[in-house]
Amino acid sequence: xxxxxxxxxxxxxxxxxxxxxxxxxxxxxxxxxxxxxxxxxxxxxxxxxxxxxxxxxxxxxxxxxxxxxxxxxxxxxxxxxxxxxxxxxxxxxxxxxxxxxxxxxxxxxxxxxxxxxxxxxxxxxxxxxxxxxxxxxxxxxxxxxxxxxxxxxxxxxxxxxxxxxxxxxxxxxxxxxxxxxxxxxxxxxxxxxxxxxxxxxxxxxxxxxxxxxxxxxxxxxxxxxxx
Numbered sequence: 001x002x003x004x005x006x007x008x009x010x011x012x013x014x015x016x017x018x019x020x021x022x023x024x025x026x027x028x029x030x031x032x033x034x035x036x037x038x039x040x041x042x043x044x045x046x047x048x049x050x051x052x053x054x055x056x057x058x059x060x061x062x063x064x065x066x067x068x069x070x071x072x073x074x075x076x077x078x079x080x081x082x083x084x085x086x087x088x089x090x091x092x093x094x095x096x097x098x099x100x101x102x103x104x105x106x107x108x109x110x111x112x113x114x115x116x117x118x119x120x121x122x123x124x125x126x127x128x129x130x131x132x133x134x135x136x137x138x139x140x141x142x143x144x145x146x147x148x149x150x151x152x153x154x155x156x157x158x159x160x161x162x163x164x165x166x167x168x169x170x171x172x173x174x175x176x177x178x179x180x181x182x183x184x185x186x187x188x189x190x191x192x193x194x195x196x197x198x199x200x201x202x203x204x205x206x207x208x209x210x211x212x213x214x215x216x217x218x219x220x221x222x223x224x225x226x227x
Contacts, residue, residue: 150184
């Protein structure tokens with residue numbers, strides 16, 4: 001991957017020193033995982049930061065037995081694993097591939113070294129961490145909103161952050177109703193009914209054979225999410 005494509009794909013590296021990007025790419029390790037494969041295990045010590053070149057993953061927290069709850073969905077252009085290396089502690093959650101994924105990883109030592117050397121990259125890292133905190137605050141503010149409003153916010157956020165956008169539509173991965181319910185903090189039965197209603201209205205279209213949810217009317221979803 002060329003440095004220009006690298007910085008364009010990952011907002012973290014926008015404006016970073018080209019020499020920094022060249023060095024990072026030279027030490028990066030490539031990974032490929034099939035769907036349903038665990039990419040990172042809970043309790044493993046943080047030894048690298050991972051960058052999603054393509055595909056979709058979910059961050060999940062394991063409960064008792066084989067039960068788990070999805071905490072977040074991530075797509076192309078995002079990264080994970082930074083918390084474990086910044087606070088030097090074991091990972092608290094798993095990361096699982098929802099689709100075939102391609103990743104690159106940069107070791108913890110080299111990544112932290114680069115943050116200290118490149119002030120622009122360090123600043124961008126802080127900005128993105130603050131953005132994640134703000135999104136977490138928004139989710140807290142939505143706790144008492146109707147389920148349809150909360151789910152509309154989830155779909156809009158996924159489309160804006162990771163969707164493949166065309167002229168009037170956006171495509172995201174066909175996330176399961178259970179995972180949508182988990183990250184939206186609603187019941188699965190509510191998620192199923194709301195998705196059926198949105199599809200009946202023509203605002204979305206679920207295409208299971210291509211593992212896609214097509215967002216057909218993002219303006220309507222944004223309007224619902226703002227209620």
